[in-house]
Every structure is written in structure tokens, then in C-alpha cells.
Amino acid sequence: MMNKSVLYVDDEPMNLLLFSKLIGAKYEVITAISGIDALEALHKKPDIKLVFSDLKMPEMNGVEFISKAKKSFDDKLYYIISGYELNNDIKKAIETGLITDYLKKPFNLDIIFKTIEKAFT
Amino acid sequence: MRDSNILNKSLHFLRRYFKSDRTLYSELFNSITENPLIGVYILQDNKFKYVSKGWCIITGYSSEETVDQMRTMDIIVPSDETNLKEYVKKRMSGNTNTTDNRFRIIRKDGSLAHVKVYGNLIQYKGKNAVAGILIDITQQSAIESNLQENEEKYRNLVENSLVGVYLIQDNRFKYANNYFCEIFGYQPHEIINNIDPALLVHDDDKSKVAGNLEKRLTGKASLLKYEFKGLKKDDSIVYVQVLGTVMQYKGRPAVMGSLINITELKETTEALKESEHLFETLLNLAPYPISVTDKDLKHIIVNNSYCKTFKVTADEVLNKTPKELGFIVKDEDSSMIEDSMLKNNRVDNVETSLYDKKGNKKHFLYSCLKFKYKDGDLILNTFVDITEQNNIKEELSIHKENLEILVEQRTSELNVRNEELKRANKQLKDQKKDLQKTLTNLHTTQQQLIQSEKMASLGFLSAGIAHEINNPLNFIQGGSLAIEQILEESSINNMEEAKTYLNAINEGVRRTSDIVSSLNHYSRRNDKDRVLCQVNNIINNCLTMLKSKVSGNIQIIKDLDLSLPEIQANEGQLHQVLLNIINNSLQAANHELAEIKINTSADNKYVNVQVIDNGEGIPKDILKNVFDPFYTTKEPGEGTGLGLSISYNIIKEHKGSIKIDSEPGKWTKTEIHLPIY
Numbered sequence: 054m055m056n057k058s059v060l061y062v063d064d065e066p067m068n069l070l071l072f073s074k075l076i077g078a079k080y081e082v083i084t085a086i087s088g089i090d091a092l093e094a095l096h097k098k099p100d101i102k103l104v105f106s107d108l109k110m111p112e113m114n115g116v117e118f119i120s121k122a123k124k125s126f127d128d129k130l131y132y133i134i135s136g137y138e139l140n141n142d143i144k145k146a147i148e149t150g151l152i153t154d155y156l157k158k159p160f161n162l163d164i165i166f167k168t169i170e171k172a173f174t
Numbered sequence: 175m176r177d178s179n180i181l182n183k184s185l186h187f188l189r190r191y192f193k194s195d196r197t198l199y200s201e202l203f204n205s206i207t208e209n210p211l212i213g214v215y216i217l218q219d220n221k222f223k224y225v226s227k228g229w230c231i232i233t234g235y236s237s238e239e240t241v242d243q244m245r246t247m248d249i250i251v252p253s254d255e256t257n258l259k260e261y262v263k264k265r266m267s268g269n270t271n272t273t274d275n276r277f278r279i280i281r282k283d284g285s286l287a288h289v290k291v292y293g294n295l296i297q298y299k300g301k302n303a304v305a306g307i308l309i310d311i312t313q314q315s316a317i318e319s320n321l322q323e324n325e326e327k328y329r330n331l332v333e334n335s336l337v338g339v340y341l342i343q344d345n346r347f348k349y350a351n352n353y354f355c356e357i358f359g360y361q362p363h364e365i366i367n368n369i370d371p372a373l374l375v376h377d378d379d380k381s382k383v384a385g386n387l388e389k390r391l392t393g394k395a396s397l398l399k400y401e402f403k404g405l406k407k408d409d410s411i412v413y414v415q416v417l418g419t420v421m422q423y424k425g426r427p428a429v430m431g432s433l434i435n436i437t438e439l440k441e442t443t444e445a446l447k448e449s450e451h452l453f454e455t456l457l458n459l460a461p462y463p464i465s466v467t468d469k470d471l472k473h474i475i476v477n478n479s480y481c482k483t484f485k486v487t488a489d490e491v492l493n494k495t496p497k498e499l500g501f502i503v504k505d506e507d508s509s510m511i512e513d514s515m516l517k518n519n520r521v522d523n524v525e526t527s528l529y530d531k532k533g534n535k536k537h538f539l540y541s542c543l544k545f546k547y548k549d550g551d552l553i554l555n556t557f558v559d560i561t562e563q564n565n566i567k568e569e570l571s572i573h574k575e576n577l578e579i580l581v582e583q584r585t586s587e588l589n590v591r592n593e594e595l596k597r598a599n600k601q602l603k604d605q606k607k608d609l610q611k612t613l614t615n616l617h618t619t620q621q622q623l624i625q626s627e628k629m630a631s632l633g634f635l636s637a638g639i640a641h642e643i644n645n646p647l648n649f650i651q652g653g654s655l656a657i658e659q660i661l662e663e664s665s666i667n668n669m670e671e672a673k674t675y676l677n678a679i680n681e682g683v684r685r686t687s688d689i690v691s692s693l694n695h696y697s698r699r700n701d702k703d704r705v706l707c708q709v710n711n712i713i714n715n716c717l718t719m720l721k722s723k724v725s726g727n728i729q730i731i732k733d734l735d736l737s738l739p740e741i742q743a744n745e746g747q748l749h750q751v752l753l754n755i756i757n758n759s760l761q762a763a764n765h766e767l768a769e770i771k772i773n774t775s776a777d778n779k780y781v782n783v784q785v786i787d788n789g790e791g792i793p794k795d796i797l798k799n800v801f802d803p804f805y806t807t808k809e810p811g812e813g814t815g816l817g818l819s820i821s822y823n824i825i826k827e828h829k830g831s832i833k834i835d836s837e838p839g840k841w842t843k844t845e846i847h848l849p850i851y
Contacts, residue, residue, distance in 0.1 A: 067649050067652075068645065068648055071648070071649065071652030071653065071655075074656045074659070075659070109641055135641070136641040136642070136644025136645050136647075137637060137640060138640055138694040140637070157644075159648040159651035159652065159687055162655060
């Protein structure tokens with residue numbers, strides 16, 4: 054199960070709990086409560102392959118976080134997972150290759166699993 | 175008469191011869207006795223004692239045969255013997271005035287001769303004798319007897335004549351015929367030898383008549399013709415004309431004359447004079463020039479007005495033609511007048527110009543008429559001077575022309591003004607139209623702005639709300655999924671039942687999420703950016719949002735082309751359009767068998783959307799207005815009247831087209847074509 058770690062960043066602890074519970078059965082899930090927390094986690098666990106980040110977070114939003122993370126950890130796939138509808142900022146981020154794709158809340162487990170599997174194969 | 179004078183003179187000489195100096199008169203006597211025309215004789219004792227040469231010639235007897243041989247009885251016609259004796263007796267008694275001295279004698283040759291005898295008592299050889307003269311008047315007698323016959327004739331004629339005939343001598347009428355008496359109303363016997371002729375003369379003319387009578391009788395005038403005022407027996411007046419001459423009547427002067435009654439003539443003449451006077455007065459009172467000319471156009475009569483108008487005197491113009499007076503008429507006028515005269519003998523109111531002798535031009539209405547007078551034709555000419563009228567007419571015409579020009583000018587000015595005003599009016603109208611349009615646009619824009627603002631707020635809110643709702647929804651869904659895993663791991667008996675409820679939770683989450691998502695898409699209308707949109711998705715989103723409005727009996731039949739290409743569009747705006755159209759159909763189709771068909775399809779250029787409902791339809795007159803802003807048939811508060819107008823504008827902005835068709839009472843079809851980029 055090495056190198057199959059997934060980082061999930063969200064300022065809502067309940068979401069972190071649910072993501073861990075639902076995805077954690079198949080993959081190793083590392084959670085972070087903020088962008089800063091997530092950056093630390095990336096430093097600690099280099100085998101993280103996928104990063105799912107919430108968009109709206111205090112201090113550092115999802116896009117800001119991914120921008121920073123990508124500078125140090127370019128080998129990982131970054132996704133935004135948000136309650137917001139797909140907006141221009143996200144579209145731009147996809148177009149520039151900053152993020153790979155955008156996923157919607159509430160979680161669609163099928164899509165999340167397909168995305169992870171696709172990344173690991 | 176002359177004969178008798180000569181005889182008288184001869185007798186005188188004879189008397190002297192015998193009474194006076196014989197030597198003095200012997201030569202004269204000889205000349206008489208030698209005269210072959212005069213027979214001188216001396217009778218004594220009833221026998222001729224001497225006969226002259228003339229006696230012999232008259233009787234045809236010689237002196238020898240007669241002297242002392244013959245008696246008067248021998249030569250006198252026996253039937254005249256008594257007369258002769260009577261005559262001789264008278265002469266013997268010294269009566270010299272006897273005139274009955276005509277006798278007939280029988281010449282020697284047996285022929286009859288008429289003689290006049292003048293005898294006087296003389297002393298011859300101491301005894302009484304008769305010396306006499308005898309003149310042959312046979313020829314004269316023949317004439318006289320003719321005269322007598324003629325006199326008979328003429329007397330009859332005179333008696334019955336219609337001319338009064340009279341003879342006055344010694345201041346009494348010696349003769350007056352019947353007609354004369356009739357004229358003065360007398361019986362002949364009342365006049366003849368009875369009344370003083372002066373009684374028949376009116377006092378007014380008495381001196382004149384007496385004077386004339388005197389003149390004739392004294393030989394100052396032999397023949398006089400004059401008129402006087404006569405007085406009839408009944409004192410009424412009679413006018414007479416008399417032609418009198420002096421004559422010898424019975425050896426003494428008398429006045430004889432004829433007389434005619436001219437009372438009627440006088441009256442007629444008076445009437446004629448009056449009539450002439452009236453005519454002249456009228457002619458001269460006439461305000462128009464009038465003339466009468468003969469057929470050579472020579473003036474015969476002109477009135478005062480004629481003289482005044484043509485500045486001539488009557489004397490100047492009489493017997494002269496207009497041409498001779500220097501009047502000039504235009505050739506065409508005069509030939510026209512001549513033509514008319516030839517054809518109709520008249521000319522009526524011909525307008526003509528005439529130059530008088532001073533060269534002044536005058537206008538006239540000229541009329542003339544040919545009429546017969548006595549033996550020839552005359553022409554009556556009348557002129558109505560219309561120079562003034564013509565001048566006035568000309569002036570009026572000039573005025574009129576000026577006025578017309580003025581009116582024309584004014585009219586054209588007014589027209590220009592009018593055009594200007596019209597233009598200004600049109601500009602104002604256009605401006606008003608523009609302003610109205612601008613106002614409408616402003617209103618539309620305002621409403622659109624309000625709508626946009628609402629949408630913006632909605633978009634802003636719905637984005638946040640979506641985030642805020644989606645997180646809790648994530649909790650629910652995540653929780654539900656976690657519970658499902660736990661339950662599966664726990665291997666509970668009634669897992670299926672639990673799953674049913676967990677699915678209910680999940681379904682609730684999904685629908686809530688869809689609505690939030692739809693709301694989000696819908697509120698994106700103000701996004702400037704065009705993005706790739708899937709029209710099918712938009713339709714589904716709309717149906718999600720309208721779910722609450724879809725009552726159970728409405729069937730929504732979707733026939734969406736799954737291979738529909740995405741198009742570049744403003745997603746929010748397309749949402750708004752389709753939501754609007756589907757909502758309209760939902761409102762229209764509210765009956766038991768209500769049905770809404772939604773089709774999508776694509777061709778090379780367009781994505782096509784059809785929304786067909788079997789609702790109440792739209793009447794033709796309303797159909798043409800459905801895209802007008804603020805046009806609505808809905809109750810106030812139910813609709814703004816902007817829905818389709820905004821939809822129309824949105825589709826136009828997307829370079830597409832939108833069309834609504836309807837069969838009232840049956841169906842309404844909305845078609846949208848959106849270009850594929």
C-alpha cells in the first residue's frame with residue numbers, strides 16, 4: 054500500500070473524518086485541517102501521490118495552497134473538491150495545469166475512487 | 175274785260191267828237207271808224223244812216239246795201255228783237271249802266287254772229303238819232319258758252335268740295351260753299367249775305383285777318399296764304415288755312431278764297447311737335463351717345479351725350495361720316511360690324527375702341543339697328559361708354575394679378591414654413607419616438623438591471639449558499655455512506671431495510687445538491703464569459719428548478735439528442751431563456767391531458783430546441799406582441815411582461831433566433847436555434 058497515500062485538506066473536521074472513513078478503507082488517507090498543515094504533511098510523507106483540497110479555507114484557500122505545494126511537490130496530482138460550483142478561478146487553474154480536475158461536494162464516491170485509481174495506475 | 179274798257183274809251187271819244195271840237199278829234203274818229211274790228215253805226219228813224227268799214231266787215235253787208243236800206247230788224251235774230259227794243263228803250267231814257275247788250279245777228283251770208291252793242295242818243299242832222307258801236311263777240315261767246323258749261327261743272331265741284339270756298343264783297347259773304355259753312359257750323363243762308371266775316375275769326379287773329387283782307391283789296395298783295403284761328407257758331411275754335419286772292423266780282427273788287435280745316439292737322443302737328451319735343455328731350459336726356467346716320471353713315475341726328483362724349487357740336491357732325499370727323503375704329507371691329515349689319519341688320523353690344531378726333535381712345539359697347547324711314551334706310555347707333563369700366567376692369571385685373579402674385583408668394587412662403595414646420599414636427603415626432611424608444615429601452619434596461627441585480631445578488635448568495643449547503647449535505651451523505659459501511663461490516667440482519675432508508679437519505683442529498691447546483695447555474699447569467707454549455711443539461715437543470723410547479727397531471731416528454739454538441743454560450747442566460755419558456759408552457763397547459771414535449775436536435779450550424787405544449791394557445795393578435803417589453807396577459811404581480819422580451823434579446827445576443835407559433839385552443843410551439851461555434 055506504499056505510495057498510495059492520499060492527502061485531503063479541508064477546514065471542516067467532519068469532512069476530514071468522513072473522507073478518512075469512506076476512502077481510508079481502500080487507500081491510506083492523510084488529512085490536514087489547513088493549507089499550512091497540508092504543506093507540513095507533504096514534507097513528512099513524500100509518498101503522497103494525490104492531493105484533494107477544499108477551495109474555501111481560512112488563511113490560505115485551496116488554489117493558494119496548491120500553488121505553493123506545487124512549487125515544492127510537482128510530482129503529485131492536485132484536485133479541488135468543493136461545495137462551490139465550477140467557477141472561472143477553478144477553470145483557469147485546470148487550464149493552466151495547476152490542478153488536474155475539480156470534484157464536487159457532496160462526495161461522489163464513485164468519482165473519487167475512479168480518480169484515485171486512475172492516478173495510481 | 176279789256177274789250178269793254180276799250181269800248182268805253184271809244185264811246186267816250188265818240189261823245190266828245192260829237193259834242194266838242196270836231197277838228198281835234200276828227201282824226202281819232204277816223205281811226206275808229208276805219209278799225210275793221212269795230213262796227214260804228216248811226217240809226218235814225220229805225221234806219222241805218224251811217225255804218226263804218228268795221229260794221230260792214232262784221233255783218234257782211236256793204237255800206238250801200240245798208241244806209242237808208244236796212245233796219246235793225248233786218249239783221250237781228252228775231253228772238254233777240256224784244257231784248258234789243260228793251261235795251262234801246264233803256265238807252266233812250268238815259269240809262270247808261272245797262273249790261274244786257276249782247277245780241278245775235280244774221281250776217282249777209284246767213285251765218286250767226288254774236289255782237290255787243292253800245293249805243294248812245296245823239297242829235298244827227300237836227301233830229302234824235304242813236305250812234306252806236308258794235309263788236310263781234312262770236313268767238314268770245316263760244317268761249318263763254320264753254321265757260322258756262324265749265325262753270326256748271328266747277329260750281330258742282332266747288333259746292334261739293336272738301337275745301338271751303340268763299341267770296342267776300344262789301345264785307346259780306348257773296349258766296350260760301352257747303353263745306354265752308356260746315357267748317358264754321360252754320361247753315362249757308364246764315365252766312366251768305368248775312369254775317370260779317372269778322373264774326374268767324376277768333377279775337378286772337380282778328381287784326382291779322384283784317385290786315386290780310388285789306389292788303390288784298392288794296393292791291394298790296396294779290397295772293398295770300400295764311401292760317402288763322404276761327405270761331406265756330408258754337409264758339410268752339412277751328413283752325414283754318416286760307417288761300418285768298420282778289421278778283422272782280424260783278425265789276426267790283428272782291429276777295430275769293432279757299433279754306434281748309436286744319437284743326438286736326440294742327441292737333442296732329444301739335445301732337446307731333448310734342449312728340450318731337452319729347453323725343454328730343456328723351457334723346458338728350460339719355461346718358462349714352464345716340465346717333466342716327468343714313469346708309470352712308472352720315473350723321474342725321476345726334477344727342478347731347480354724343481356731342482359731349484365725342485367733344486363735337488351737333489352742327490359739326492351733321493351730314494358727315496365718322497371717318498370725316500376723324501373717328502378711327504379698328505379695322506377688325508368695323509369689318510365685324512359690317513358683317514353683322516349685312517347678316518342681321520343689327521349689331522348688339524359689340525365691344526369696340528374708338529379714337530375721337532383728339533386722339534383719345536375710348537371703349538364702347540356699340541349697338542346699332544337699321545330701320546326704314548321714308549324711302550331709305552337709317553341706322554340708329556348707341557354707344558355705352560365703358561372706358562371707365564374698362565380702366566377699372568384693367569386696374570382690377572392688375573390688382574388681381576398682383577394679389578395672385580402676392581398670394582402665390584405668401585402661399586409659397588407658407589408652404590416653405592409649412593414644410594419647415596412639418597420637418598420640425600417630424601423631427602419632434604422622431605425625437606419623441608426616439609425618446610419613447612429610449613424611455614422604453616431605459617425602462618427595459620432598468621428592469622433588466624433590476625433583474626440583473628437580483629440575479630447578481632442571487633448568484634452571489636447562491637454561490638455562498640451552495641458552499642454552505644453542500645458542506646452539510648456532504649456531512650449527511652458522508653455520514654450515510656459511513657453508516658452503510660459500518661452496517662455492512664456489522665452484518666446486521668435487516669441490512670436491506672436499512673439500505674432503503676440510507677438510500678432515501680442519499681436521494682435527498684442528491685436532489686438538494688441538484689437544486690443548489692441549478693440555482694448556481696441559473697444565477698450565472700451575469701457572467702460575461704461564454705463557456706461551453708450543454709443545452710441538454712441546462713434543460714434538465716430548468717426542469718429541476720421547476721419541479722415544484724409540475725403538477726401530477728402534466729406529462730413532460732423529453733426527447734433530447736444525447737450527441738448534442740456543446741455550444742459557447744452564457745449558461746446563466748440560456749437557463750433564464752429555457753426556464754422562462756418551459757415555465758410559460760407549464761402555465762398554459764394546466765388541463766387534465768396537459769403535455770409538454772421538449773426536443774433537442776442539431777444540424778451543421780445550429781443546436782435546435784423545441785418546446786411544444788397543448789395548452790390554450792396564443793391568439794394571432796397577441797402573438798405578434800409577445801416579444802414586446804412589458805407586454806403581458808398575466809394578472810398584475812404574476813408577470814412583468816419582460817420574460818420573452820429578455821429571452822428574445824438573449825437569443826439575439828447569441829446570434830440565434832427564437833420563434834413562437836400557436837394554434838389557439840390547440841398548441842403553442844417555441845423554437846430556438848443557437849449557432850454552434
